[in-house]
Amino acid sequence: MSDLEQQPSGHDEPHLSFRTGWLRAAVMGANDGILSTASLIAGVAAGGGDRVAIVLAGTAGLVAGAMSMAAGEYVSVSSQSDTEAADIEREKYELEHNPESELEELVAIYEFRGLSPDLARQVAVELTEKDALGAHLRDEIGITDLSPPAPVQAAVVSALTFAVGAAAPLIVAAMAPLSGLIWWVGIATVLALALLGALGAQAGGAPKLRASARVVVWGVLAMAATSAIGAIVGTSL
Template sequence: MARPESSSVPSAHIEPHLSGRSGWLRAAVMGANDGILSTASLLAGVAAGSGDRATIILAGIAGVAAGALSMAAGEYVSVSSQADVEKADIERERSELATNPEAELAELTAIYEERGLQPELAARVATELTEVDALTAHLRDEIGLTDLSPPRPVQAAVVSAMTFAAGAAVPLAVAWVAPLTSVVPWVAVATLIALGSLGALGAQAGGAPRGRAAARVMIWGALAMAATTAIGALVGQAV
């Protein structure tokens, strides 16, 4: 009798998933997007209120340094807080399993029943998973914690700072070489192109539609730069 061809049906275990990228991808996209947009807005605002190139470049460099450090600190604190909350949940669940295993088993059974399993099957699944690894079962199905993308504060901080500086380099370089009388339009065009490219790349890395992501960041970027330019022009006239 011929043997079945096992390769005809791909295994679900080798199917590529993109959710594991969410941690570093979020930090990278946020850092680069903030670097491009905040620096471009700062440059446009200063350029609209001052005709001095040295002032424009100095403001841009200061904005890059402050922004990169701020992003790093903010990401580290934010992700560290998330990690602390998850650790607290893990310890709480471990303690409950040790002090009241019967109630925890009943709770896990009820979860599977709510998801559509018959009571007998739900009880069997809960029992077998508890025998294998009760803590993992409760963390995954009761709390929603998995090891797919655990919090990494240092990674998030470093990625955010580096991508912020890399993104900020685009409008800063354009402001450096653009004609002094046309700094704002040059920076605006370069920024919109960079934001659109970043949105498309981020969407592609995450498996999302590229056009919608690019349009979204470009629209918000244009609004931010327009508002900052208007404010810079008003302040420049006042002082």
């Protein structure tokens, strides 16, 4: 059990920061799935594509996007994990070979944060005696065990949420009348983005309306741009 979990408390005060790792990957994956697939479908439809071409493009976008999100998240989070591991090893070396200098670093940090020199030294000494490495990782480097990097979790969550998000406009494209397909996909996409923004805000404790509006605005702009490009290219070909 970590020090954060062991510290005594007079009351239970819920915090949502522990969700940031998987929540970021989930929201990003679902948002990209909805938006990129809907934009792709809108572009092909505006260019005069038939239903087979539209659904094929959407399906290809779903599969390629999910794999790309998984690979990107895995590589990105793995790089973060490798960097933190290197910092931990470097700090272990410094604590072993330069303990006095490391103690003075802690003292300076606590003084900078507002403690008096005597209190800063007392705190630095006591934390060093209890867990020198943990104190330096937390207060000097900013590494805590609150949300450790999880490459596999981020990759799986991103791929799954991308696929789920992409399925919404794809299903509408497969079922809606071809004559008004862009409008049907557009409406479904706006609703899906608004719902995603609200759910992400709910999970993260943020204002729902602002989060929904943010993703909807960018979604509408993306679909409008791809539809315009599709119409221009389709007319010229």
